[in-house]
Amino acid sequence: MMPRVTFLHPDGKSGEVPSDLSLLEAAEKLGFPLNHDCGGNASCTTCRVDVIAGAENLSDIDFDEQDLLDREALTEPYHRLGCQARVRGDVIVQVPEEKWGEPGIGKSGEMKISQK
Numbered sequence: 001m002m003p004r005v006t007f008l009h010p011d012g013k014s015g016e017v018p019s020d021l022s023l024l025e026a027a028e029k030l031g032f033p034l035n036h037d038c039g040g041n042a043s044c045t046t047c048r049v050d051v052i053a054g055a056e057n058l059s060d061i062d063f064d065e066q067d068l069l070d071r072e073a074l075t076e077p078y079h080r081l082g083c084q085a086r087v088r089g090d091v092i093v094q095v096p097e098e099k100w101g102e103p104g105i106g107k108s109g110e111m112k113i114s115q116k
């Protein structure tokens with residue numbers, strides 16, 4: 001059985017993806033446009049997500065990811081970079097509002113999930 005990844009945001013996406021994809025790769029596979037200004041090279045934080053459930057089903061945080069998160073003062077353990085965190089099992093992540101595509105999106109607080 002493949003892991004289920006759920007991205008919580010106004011246009012919600014959720015679906016099964018092959019194990020060991022990064023969250024960024026999972027987002028692309030599910031058709032969710034997770035921002036990644038650096039191209040997924042762990043040199044920015046635009047793909048940052050907040051892990052809501054299933055943190056134990058993601059790869060361990062490595063030095064480069066931790067260093068970048070520390071520099072951005074994102075020190076809580078639920079912060080992860082989508083380009084670095086690899087899926088090992090079911091996980092639910094919240095995409096922070098300031099990372100959503102258009103200003104004003106998500107202000108209503110509604111969460112919709114489309115299944116794939």
